[in-house]
């Protein structure tokens with residue numbers, strides 16, 4: 001288990017020696033196929049080249065209106081003064097957004113809701129199957145096994161139907177469109193198969209929905225427990241967006257504090273908490289000899305809660321990420337999306353989606369914990385976070401303009417201007 005940021009970078013920046021694999025990914029690969037998340041180094045580059053264009057910064061800007069629209073419709077449906085199922089609503093939001101990015105409008109509302117429920121059951125089932133690798137247990141006819149199998153099979157059926165329907169209709173400029181072009185050999189060195197198209201879509205749904213929903217749910221939960229941070233956020237939103245205007249791409253550089261809340265949420269309550277690699281040859285790490293085939297683990301949660309990198313690590317303090325505040329060491333230690341060539345494909349998309357969704361929702365309503373709420377240590381699964389958060393939705397009162405802590409003068413640089421190779425700059429994304 002690597003516990004120091006520099007050692008973690010050493011592992012992640014040498015994927016030929018520390019390849020995907022180990023207990024988590026070997027098992028996931030068996031269950032989910034040889035997709036981009038679990039595949040070994042040899043086949044990774046082609047998969048990444050194929051999928052990356054849909055998540056480039058230029059494309060991400062085009063998704064901003066879609067995110068804000070979906071976030072608005074989620075919170076407009078909340079009754080004020082009443083408990084609302086926050087995690088479930090965030091799952092709805094992120095499923096609707098990713099399904100439109102991947103498949104345009106190929107899924108109707110009822111099917112999108114079904115996909116959301118299937119993903120919840122599949123992700124839960126995958127975790128138990130990963131940590132308890134005893135296949136016989138999962139053949140038992142018990143409700144949890146039936147639920148997992150039913151959800152997985154329904155997900156496959158829905159994706160197959162979308163692919164078949166698209167083949168009968170016109171080409172679309174979305175991720176499925178790119179994948180179908182690749183089956184015809186357009187713009188790729190070797191055509192891919194229909195099965196690969198299917199696996200890529202399932203993988204992107206599995207990676208892009210729950211992580212993001214848990215990040216947003218954690219943000220609302222943390223803000224409700226930290227009124228100062230919430231007050232600064234509200235002041236910024238009122239100054240940048242006025243009377244609840246829908247945020248657009250031009251607002252992103254001005255939502256400085258909003259972005260800091262997302263970054264600090266990802267530090268404090270990172271949805272991806274434990275990952276594995278496997279050594280492909282005998283090697284040495286931190287003076288220890290590792291044989292070929294050794295499992296190496298790293299944990300963003302552990303790195304983000306090390307007081308030598310982040311003083312008072314349990315404290316939720318978005319101000320840590322204000323422009324100019326984090327040190328070079330803290331930027332290196334901040335790895336919610338990992339690092340190296342297996343770094344999250346959707347990192348920039350995730351930052352933009354979370355910033356805009358948070359701005360849209362917190363610009364309109366305020367979420368409070370239920371009376372008697374007690375913070376519980378989240379139960380780890382493949383991801384970690386508040387899986388069934390319920391909060392009270394209240395109307396927002398506006399903060400007078402003069403009280404705003406951030407102004408347009410403090411705007412952070414745009415992502416494309418601020419990224420430097422190999423470094424993870426969450427605060428500027």
Ligand code: HEM
Nearest residue numbers: 037207208211212215272275336337338342344345346350
């Ligand atoms: C807050 C949200 C997210 C978090 C915290 C997150 C975190 C991560 C992490 C830590 C990894 C690396 C895993 C490893 O080292 O083994 C990863 C990989 C990946 N993520 Fe994300 N992710 C998020 C959202 C998304 C979204 C929205 C998508 C896009 C649909 C996505 C797609 C992927 C893919 C495809 C990979 C595999 C990349 C590769 O191996 O080349 N993720 N993610």
